[in-house]
Amino acid sequence: MNFVAAALPRRLLVGQAQLRALTSDGYLHKTSIPTYKFQNSLLKLRIPKLNETIDKYIASATPLVSAEQLESTKNLAREFATSDGAILQEKIIAENKAKYSSYISQPWFDMYLRYREPLPINMNPQLTMKDDPDPVKHDQVPRAANLIYAAVAFYRTLRDEQLQPDIYHTKPHRSQTSLFNNLVKMTPDKVAWFTGYLFGAFALDMSQYTNLFRSTRIPLPGRDQLVVFDESQARHIIIQYGHNFYKLNVLHPDGTAIPEAEIAAALADITSSPPSTDIPPLGAATTLNRDAWADLRNRIMSASSRNTQHLVDIDSALFAVCLEDMKPGSPPMTPLGVTTPNEIVEVTECMLYGTGRNRWFDKSFQLIVTRNARTAVNFEHAWGDGVAVLRFFDEIYKESIGSSPAKPHPGEQAQKLTFDFPNDITEALNKAAADFDNFRSSVELKVLQTQAMNTDLLKKYNLGVDGTLQMSFQLAYYRMFGENASTYESASTAGFKHGRTETIRSCTIQSDKFVKAFASQNTSQSEREKLMRDAIKNHAAISKQALLGGGWDRHLFALRAMAEKLGMTLPEFYNDPTYQKLAHIILSTSTLSSPALDGGGFGPVNKDCFGIGYGTNDIGVQLSVTTYKLKTTEFLNQIEKAMADMITVASGKNF
Numbered sequence: 108m109n110f111v112a113a114a115l116p117r118r119l120l121v122g123q124a125q126l127r128a129l130t131s132d133g134y135l136h137k138t139s140i141p142t143y144k145f146q147n148s149l150l151k152l153r154i155p156k157l158n159e160t161i162d163k164y165i166a167s168a169t170p171l172v173s174a175e176q177l178e179s180t181k182n183l184a185r186e187f188a189t190s191d192g193a194i195l196q197e198k199i200i201a202e203n204k205a206k207y208s209s210y211i212s213q214p215w216f217d218m219y220l221r222y223r224e225p226l227p228i229n230m231n232p233q234l235t236m237k238d239d240p241d242p243v244k245h246d247q248v249p250r251a252a253n254l255i256y257a258a259v260a261f262y263r264t265l266r267d268e269q270l271q272p273d274i275y276h277t278k279p280h281r282s283q284t285s286l287f288n289n290l291v292k293m294t295p296d297k298v299a300w301f302t303g304y305l306f307g308a309f310a311l312d313m314s315q316y317t318n319l320f321r322s323t324r325i326p327l328p329g330r331d332q333l334v335v336f337d338e339s340q341a342r343h344i345i346i347q348y349g350h351n352f353y354k355l356n357v358l359h360p361d362g363t364a365i366p367e368a369e370i371a372a373a374l375a376d377i378t379s380s381p382p383s384t385d386i387p388p389l390g391a392a393t394t395l396n397r398d399a400w401a402d403l404r405n406r407i408m409s410a411s412s413r414n415t416q417h418l419v420d421i422d423s424a425l426f427a428v429c430l431e432d433m434k435p436g437s438p439p440m441t442p443l444g445v446t447t448p449n450e451i452v453e454v455t456e457c458m459l460y461g462t463g464r465n466r467w468f469d470k471s472f473q474l475i476v477t478r479n480a481r482t483a484v485n486f487e488h489a490w491g492d493g494v495a496v497l498r499f500f501d502e503i504y505k506e507s508i509g510s511s512p513a514k515p516h517p518g519e520q521a522q523k524l525t526f527d528f529p530n531d532i533t534e535a536l537n538k539a540a541a542d543f544d545n546f547r548s549s550v551e552l553k554v555l556q557t558q559a560m561n562t563d564l565l566k567k568y569n570l571g572v573d574g575t576l577q578m579s580f581q582l583a584y585y586r587m588f589g590e591n592a593s594t595y596e597s598a599s600t601a602g603f604k605h606g607r608t609e610t611i612r613s614c615t616i617q618s619d620k621f622v623k624a625f626a627s628q629n630t631s632q633s634e635r636e637k638l639m640r641d642a643i644k645n646h647a648a649i650s651k652q653a654l655l656g657g658g659w660d661r662h663l664f665a666l667r668a669m670a671e672k673l674g675m676t677l678p679e680f681y682n683d684p685t686y687q688k689l690a691h692i693i694l695s696t697s698t699l700s701s702p703a704l705d706g707g708g709f710g711p712v713n714k715d716c717f718g719i720g721y722g723t724n725d726i727g728v729q730l731s732v733t734t735y736k737l738k739t740t741e742f743l744n745q746i747e748k749a750m751a752d753m754i755t756v757a758s759g760k761n762f
Contacts, residue, residue: 108205110405113346118652120601128138128509128510129238129260129506129510133260133263133363133364133564134260134264134269135260135261135264135266135269135270135502135506136218136264136269136270136271137269137700138268138269138270138271138272138554139288139289139292139336140271140272140288140291141268141272141291141292141311142265142268142269142270142271142272142313143268143304144272144291144292144299144310145272145274145296145300145310145605146296146312146313146314147296147297147299148296148298148299148300148301148310149300149310149312149436149602149603149604150602150603150604151203151207151208151209151298151603151604151744152209152210152211152600152603152604152605152606152656153655153656154160154196154203154210154348154662154665154756155656155657155659156198156201157188157192157193157196157662159657160547160659160662161184161185161187161188161192161659162431162638163279163657163658163659164659164663165177165180165181165184166312166613166615166742167612167615167618167659167689168180168612168685168688168689169616169619170591170593170615170616170618171419171591171593171614171684171685171688171689172684172688176684176685177685179683179685180683180685180686183679183680183683184680185378186680187678187679190527190678191670191675191678191680192666195666195669195670195673195675195678196666197664198669198673199278199669202669203452207239207301208604208605209320209604209605209606209607210266210665211602211607211661211664211665212605212607213456213571213665214664214665214668214669215607215661215671216333217330217668218664218668219330219489220324220330220332220333220489220490221330221331222397222489223396223397223398223532224396224397225394225395225396225397225468225543225546226324226393226394226397226468226469226487226488227393227394227460227463227466227547227710228459228460228544228546228547228550228710228711228733229710229712230487230488231459231468231485231486231487231488231709232390232459232485232488232493232707232709233455233458233459233475233481233484233485233486233707233708233709234481234483234484234486234496234497234500234583234699234704234707235454235455235458235481235482235506235705235706235707235708236482236483236484236703236704237702237703237704238439238440238480238481238482238705239253239507239508240440240508240513241508241511243511243512244399244442244481244512245438245439245440245479245480245482245508246479247374247378247430247476247477247478247479247480247510248371248375248378249371249372249480250480250482250512251428251430251476251482252367252370252371252374252474252476252512252513252515253367253510253512253513254482254503255344255357255367255370255428255474255509256357256364256366256367256370256513256703257503257504257506257510258425258426258474258503258550259357259364259365260335260364260497260503260506261329261426261499261503261506262320262425263362263364263519264320264363265320266320266338266629270316272310272311272313272394273310273311273312273313273494273498273656274303274308274309274310275308275309275310275311275600275602276307276308277307277309278308281306281307281308282306282307282308283301287303287308287504290302291303303362304450309602311494311496311601311602312601312602312603312604312605312606313495314604314605315490315491315492315495316495317335318321318333318335318471318490318491318495319471319472319490319491319495319496319499320338320341320425320471321335321336321337321338321340321341321423321424322334322335322470322471322490323421323422323423323470323471324469324470324471324487324489324490325422325469326397326398326400326404326469327397327401327403328398328401328402330333331397331401333489333490333491334422335425338358339467340419340423341423341424341425342356342357342358342359342425343356343357343423343424344357344424344425344426344427344428345420345421345424345426345427345428345467345470346374346377346427346428346430346468346521347390347427347428347429347430347431347467348377348378348382348428348429348430348432348464348465348701349381349382349383349384349465350383350384350385350386350387350388350389350390350464350465351382351383351384351386351523351524352417352420352421352523352524353377353390353518353521353522353523353524354420354521354522354524354549355373355426355520355521355522356519357370357425357519358425359464360493364643365518365519365691366513366516366518367512367513367673368513368514368515368516368518368723369516369517369519370513370519371514371515371516372515372517372518373519373520373521373634374430375515375523375556376521377430377521378430378440381432382430382432382465382550386526386584387532388463388464388465388466388530388534388536388537388539388540388639389526389536390464390466390467391463391464391536391539391540391543392404392535392536392539393462393463393466393467393468393469394466394468394539394540394542394543394546395539395542395551395684399570400404403532403536404418404477405640406479406531406532407526407528407532410527410528410529410532411526411527412526413525413526413527413762414526415707417524417525417526420524421467421470421524421725422469424470426470426471426472426473426474427467427470427473427474428466428473428474428475429461429465429466429467429473429474429475429476430459430476430477431461431475431476431477431478432477432478433461433477433478434477434478434479435450435453435454435455435456435457435477435479435481436450436451436453436454436479436481436700437450438479438660439479439480439481441554448553448554448555448556451554451556452552452553452554452731453483454483454613454705454706455552455554455706455707455708455731456547456552457477457481458475458481458483458485458708459476459485459709459710460543460547461475462538462540462543463540463543463544464549466485466719468485468487469487470487471485471486471487471491472484472485472487472499473485473486473495473572484496484499484500491516492597492599492601492608493596493597493599494599494601495684497701498703500703500704501702504702504703505703513755514691517626523667523755527709527745531551543604549710549735549736550710550733550734550735550736551733551734551735551736551737551739552708552731552732552733552739553730553731553732553739553743554729554730554731554732555728555729555730555743555746555747556727556728556729557727557728557729557730557747557750558726558727558728559728559747559749559750559751559754560575560576560579560723560727560753560754561723561724561726561727561728561729562723562725563725564601564725564754565723567616568754568757568758569602569702570640570643570753570757571643571644571646571647572723573641573646573647573650574642574643574644574645574646574647574650575753576642576698576721576723576728576750577594577596577613577618577646578613578618578621578622578632578639578642578646578753579746579749579750580594580613580694580696580719580746580749581594581613581614581618581621581622581694582621582622582625582626582745582749582752582753583740583742583745583746583748583749584693584694584717585622585623585743586622586626586745586748586749587738587741587745588743591618591619591622592614592693592694593614593688593689593691593693593694594613594614594692594693594694594695594696595610595611595612595613595692595694595695595696595712596610596611596612596613596650596696596697597610597611597696597697598610598611598650598653598654598658599653599654600653600654600655600656602654602655603656606656607661608660608661609653609656609657609658609660610653610658610659610660610661611646611649611650611653611658611682612649612658612659612660612689613646613694613696614675614694615642615645615646615649616643617638617641617642617646618642618645618646620638620641620642621635621638621642622641623640624638624639625639625749625753625756626753631761632701632725632756632759632760632761635756635761636756636757639753639756639757648740659673661666664665673748691713691715692712692713692716693715693716693717694716694717694719695709695711695712695717695718695719696718696719696720696721697709697717697719697720698720698721698722699722700722701716704722706720706722706729706731707720707731708720708731708733709733710733711733711734711735714735715735715737716733716734716735717732717733717737717742718731718732718733718734719731719732720737728750730743730746
């Protein structure tokens, strides 16, 4: 369900980055291929055959349930496939034929928007940005102003369709050329994707970008609403400092950008006094259960017309900025080997949820900048996944480190938003903050930095990076608990029209054989190595299937959503203990890599879950694990041991 960033080293030399400057008219760049050129020619996500999905489902269930339970599940699944399942399959196929979209898109939006639990920890992930090498930007105001200006440049580049399309280049020597650009530009939009395909260039869906700016999630009873505002209402950003909110215009009426120097002056003015906590913490309202927040929001709006207008100001902002008074972790640009796991934990906790009082978790994204210039993006998950956010994240980082900070120059001034809070609302907001304190204190976050594995070692022994790490998680869990765990790894289906994600089920029949061989004292080195390599190879195969929409999770989810839409009694298949066990995720994992990423984090998806964010480089592996206090440190120790044992076996030795 959640999406997480890779944990990669923070240190970055200026020479490693591609420095760049804005165009003369303030864009990040100008594209020769229109931004949305491929949108009307993207392939639709294929609806799998029901029997294929059932076979994959049974394969995922095999290592998780007893032989007796598995036989019962097989019978139930076969019956479902020839009765209710067949009817529902026909319905989703017919509905899918009538629209140019993904069959999973609308049900997936609905799932997120009907989710009633608090967004922080449960839903919103965060991406921590690498430090800016420029010492001047190791302070809050210059770095925040620089990044805000870069973010506005990204917005304008996207708005005016000058942003280069998202393309996965498999043959860059052919597709990253003027010839390719000119051919695609001249190709009719309806066939543009196929032209790219001939050059080994696979265009990705960019529909989620329309929700990146000027947008928010608004709480409503039963189901929230995603709203995107017109730019006429959204020339500003919202800045949170302490418990206060400030509205700052960053666009002129003609759509051009307010100078960075004026943004810096406004931020300097806001932060010239210590952050105030004298007023009730309105931000804490976004940490509430969604129905409770919907009710409180109505009460706040009913209290005064000024409250209503200011909530619209927040909702319609291009994006939100949190000027955080904390100084988490080590000073900027601290070398990798000097930064301690506890310092990384401090940063991750700050960026993932902080105190909850000076955040607005409903906004599509918040840019968080701490007093010591540590920076992150925290984003709401219903509107999209990591693809658009990571592109935005990378682009503003590249732009910011390639530019010098502007000297503050007074101009555009921030407007402080003043709310009217009667006693009952004040009490409700204070209670929300206190309840969130209890909630966040129930979560444990630990970090492991290890050199037991690195990309060079994995390459040396011809081991796939992601599959090897995923198998280390399987082995660690099996050694701790003596059983396998239902495992989730996110795979993007952005290669298809309105694609979202699919689940890679890392716990497999092959991983089961592998962990049992490593747990047994009577298995030879050669047998262990064979089964380990089989499991890693199989993980690569099912990952590729998931990227192409060939997993089973989304298909069965869509069939269930159709049953609910038709008012059918839920098929017994979905009440089967096996389905319930697979749906109850124990290891929730995900990774991204980017030259701008310093790390990231997300919360456990249930009380029994280990939320694992991970990343690998030529130095080692870093993992960030969140749980509801489930022997987190012991689990990390077991992962490190699993990694070391796997490398030992790969080297031809036994342990």
